[in-house]
Structures are given as structure tokens and as C-alpha cells.
Amino acid sequence: MASVRDIPFDAARQVVDGVRASSVARRSCVRIAIEVEKGAPTALVRAVKEAFVPQTATGLVHVAAFAAGTQVRVNPDCDLAIVLAGTTGAATAAARAFASAAVPCAIVVETSVEVPVREQPAGVEVVAAADDAVLLDKLAAWMAGACHADVALGTNFSFARRAIAERCASERSIKNAVIGLLPFGSSADLPVMAANEALMAIDIAGVYGRGAGAARFAEVACVVGAAFASREAARRLSRSLPGLGAAVKAGVAYGATLAMGRALVLRFEMPNAWKHRN
Numbered sequence: 001m002a003s004v005r006d007i008p009f010d011a012a013r014q015v016v017d018g019v020r021a022s023s024v025a026r027r028s029c030v031r032i033a034i035e036v037e038k039g040a041p042t043a044l045v046r047a048v049k050e051a052f053v054p055q056t057a058t059g060l061v062h063v064a065a066f067a068a069g070t071q072v073r074v075n076p077d078c079d080l081a082i083v084l085a086g087t088t089g090a091a092t093a094a095a096r097a098f099a100s101a102a103v104p105c106a107i108v109v110e111t112s113v114e115v116p117v118r119e120q121p122a123g124v125e126v127v128a129a130a131d132d133a134v135l136l137d138k139l140a141a142w143m144a145g146a147c148h149a150d151v152a153l154g155t156n157f158s159f160a161r162r163a164i165a166e167r168c169a170s171e172r173s174i175k176n177a178v179i180g181l182l183p184f185g186s187s188a189d190l191p192v193m194a195a196n197e198a199l200m201a202i203d204i205a206g207v208y209g210r211g212a213g214a215a216r217f218a219e220v221a222c223v224v225g226a227a228f229a230s231r232e233a234a235r236r237l238s239r240s241l242p243g244l245g246a247a248v249k250a251g252v253a254y255g256a257t258l259a260m261g262r263a264l265v266l267r268f269e270m271p272n273a274w275k276h277r278n
Contacts, residue, residue, distance in 0.1 A: 030152040031060045031078045033103070035094050038067040039087030041110050047132040048084060048108065051139075051159050055209070059156030066094060074101045079149045081105040082139070092121075099123035104146035106139065140164070154207030162265060165204045169261020172200040176257045180250035189249070194227040197257055201264055208268040219267075223260055230256035 034052060036045055052061050066072050068088040074081075074097050081098040083105060085091035091107050098105040099121045106125045125142050129135035140163035147153050150168075154161040176193045198220045205219065230252055 028149060028152045029058045029060055030147070030149040030156060031075065031080075032062070033075060033078045033081040033098070034061060034063045035072055035081065035083045036063065036065045037084060037086030037088055037091050037094070038065065040084040040108075043132065044108055044110065044129075044135060045084055047135055048082065048139075051136055052157060054156045055158065056156055058152055066090060072097050074098055074103065076101040076103065078103045079147050079153070080143060082108060084108045092124075095124045096121045106142055106146075108135065108139075137163075151203060151206040155209045161207050162269065165207045165265045165268070166262070168200060168203050168207065169258055169265065172196055172261060173254045173258040177250040177254035180253040181247075190227065190231050193231070193253055193257075194224045197223045197227050197260060200257065200261055204261065204264045204268070210268070219264065223264075226256065226260055 032052060034048060049063065054061060062075070062078075064073070067086075068090045070090065072094040078098070078101075081095070081103050083091050083095045083098075085107050095105045095107050102123070104123060104125075106127045108127050108129075110128065110130045112126070112128045125146070127135065127138045127142060129138050136159045140160040143153060143160050144150060144163040144167040150164045154164045176196050179189055179192050179196070182189065201219045201223045233252055233256075
């Protein structure tokens, strides 16, 4: 995602750069390998295959079957790998092959007692779920943290969008909390925080497949206005709590940024909120 580098002070330029970066990220390719072991639960295989139908040409999904003794072909350029465990006991070896190539990998099983090996290799996550909806929620949470191409991931796979967007909001909130703790002047931190929140709005829009347009300007304007309001609230609280100014600023910055992020998520999640894609 577009990121704040070295605490920028040229906020306007950074937001413009963020728009460009998010646009590039939305159009970049995301590659996912899905390996199905012989005997994998039919319901889980169907749920994964239906969920991983790319919505744009930038989503590249490779699906293959394997069994014991079969060599899994690993593309080191993959962003993620998902191994659906079956009955031949070869799932761990397949996952290890991806992990060895530095590709984040998840092994999908119905229950935790079916985990092929109690201790998985580094870089391998076990996702246990017997229900389709639970499986997709768990996969989305894992993908949000494991995939660097998260904007493109959300653009292509709608079930993962909310988890990715909420993670973006959480990360931006933490950054603003840290900025609030730094010894800036009385108002020097405001443009930095506002830029960070504007970048959050741009990234969340990108996750939902929205490009730069008039709607983005309206969202950024609302976010900047909210940043001014929250900064004023923090200033007043600091006056009433002498000696706790930095802590108050950090707390308000975190809470306000997180609230704005979740509001943006709800905006895109609302049915019929968009008649046209921007």
C-alpha cells in the first residue's frame, strides 16, 4: 500500500504520490497458487475455487492437484499459496516447498486435529474450518497480513476486502498514534496525520477496486475535515489534563483514525452505495 516515508511534511505532494501508488497497486498483478491434495474435502475445495475467481485480468490463479510422491511446482513469484489438505499426507511437504521459496502458504483443513504435522514450517499457517463462511473469513484474515500486494488482492477477490481494509485502518491508526507521541509543535503534527489519513482513504478505496475520481476528492476532504476536528478535540483535552498532552494526542489520533477507517469500510460495504464504479 502507499506508505508514509520518513514522516513527510510536504503533505500535499505525498497525497498526490499516494494516489498514483494506489492506482498502480490496484492494477498490479497478484498471483495465487492453489494446490489440492487427493482426498481434500469436496465442500472446502468448492468454496475455495468459487472464492478465488479473479474479478480483473490482474488476478492470476493457478489450481493443481497433487498426491503423495507428486512434486509440486512452485512459482517463486507467487504472492500466496493455499494447500487444501487431503488424505495422502503430502500437504506439509507441498507447503514446505512454497515456504522454502519465501511464498506465504496456508494449509486448509476441516478441523485442527487433521493438521498433517503439529509443528508447521516457518511461513506456513494452518487454517481450520468446516464451514464455508468461516473458512473464507479465516483465509481473508490470513491473506490480509501475509500478502504484500494487498490492494490488488482486494481488487480481485471480494471476500478478502473487508479484512484488508480493516487492517489498513488499524495500521494507519497506529502510525498516527506514534506521530501523536512525537515532540512536534502545537500544530506541526496536523498535516502529517491528515496526510496519513488521506492515504488511508485512498488505499481503502483501492482495495474495493475504486480508482481516482471525484468521489475520492470528497472522501479525502471529509477525512481532512475530521482530522482538524479530532486535533481540536485533542488540544482541548490536553488543556484539561496537564502533563498528559502526548498521551491524549496519541489516544485521540488512534481512535479518530480508526473510526474514520471503519466508516470508509462501511461506506463501501453498504449495498447500492455506488451506482457506478469510480
